[in-house]
Amino acid sequence: MFKIESNVDNLIPRLDRMDQQIHSNLERVVEDLKGQLVDNVKAKTPVRTGALRASVTGEVRSGSTGVTAEVGANPTGSDSKGSRRSFYAIWVEYGAKIPPHKIVPSVAKVLAFQAGGKTVFAKAVLTKPAILKAQQPIHGAFKEMRKQILSDLRNAVDSAL
Known part of the structure; x- marks a missing residue:
């Protein structure tokens, strides 16, 4: 239930608290969803050496405009989380025609x-x-989780209202 009072001096602090609560809820939910999505992507990633699966990571960023999560494979192995052998992540995701070489x-x-x-x-x-x-x-893991992601985000906002 959302109640608007005629006293603007009282309304502004209440809206600010609501915004802070929504942001806090979203941070918690997005972090949890990121973890689940990383686990699902790893479960769907084919394994030969394990380098590609080991390169699957996720990161959550929170700022004044919202909360975002990014999940993917480290295609270049440019840091210790990945491997130079996992450059083929994009081929596994989208397919490829590889010429003789x-x-x-x-x-x-x-x-x-x-x-x-x-x-x-x-x-x-x-x-x-x-x-x-x-x-x-x-993409497969995201498609499977899409309804849950939308539902969890809606619930995070609704619970603060």
């Missing part, structure tokens, strides 16, 4: 890998073209 050793003089149960050594390897299907761990 040459792989050469960056540190050693030759590449070493397993093929047909045998260890193979090569100075360079030409890959085959590949098509990666979009798996959408981020």
Whole structure:
């Protein structure tokens, strides 16, 4: 219930308190939703080495204009939360057409890998073209949580009114 009194001197402080309560509620709810979304994205992220899953993070920012959360994978591995190998996060999310390309050793003089149960050594390897299907761990998790996110945000505002 929202009550407007004719005494403006009384109304302004009440509206200020309401604004502070809404902001506080939103900070709490957005932080909780961010944690749930990060967990859901990680659960949907395919795993081979674990680098991409380990790079999934979230951050909440609160300011005078509102509260925002950002969830994603660290595509460059530019800090300790990610890995240089997780640059392909965008390929996993949206899919990709990868043309043939040459792989050469960056540190050693030759590449070493397993093929047909045998260890193979090569100075360079030409890959085959590949098509990666979009798996959408981020968009998929968000779509699944969309109704809950909207409901929790509405409840955070409604409870302060």
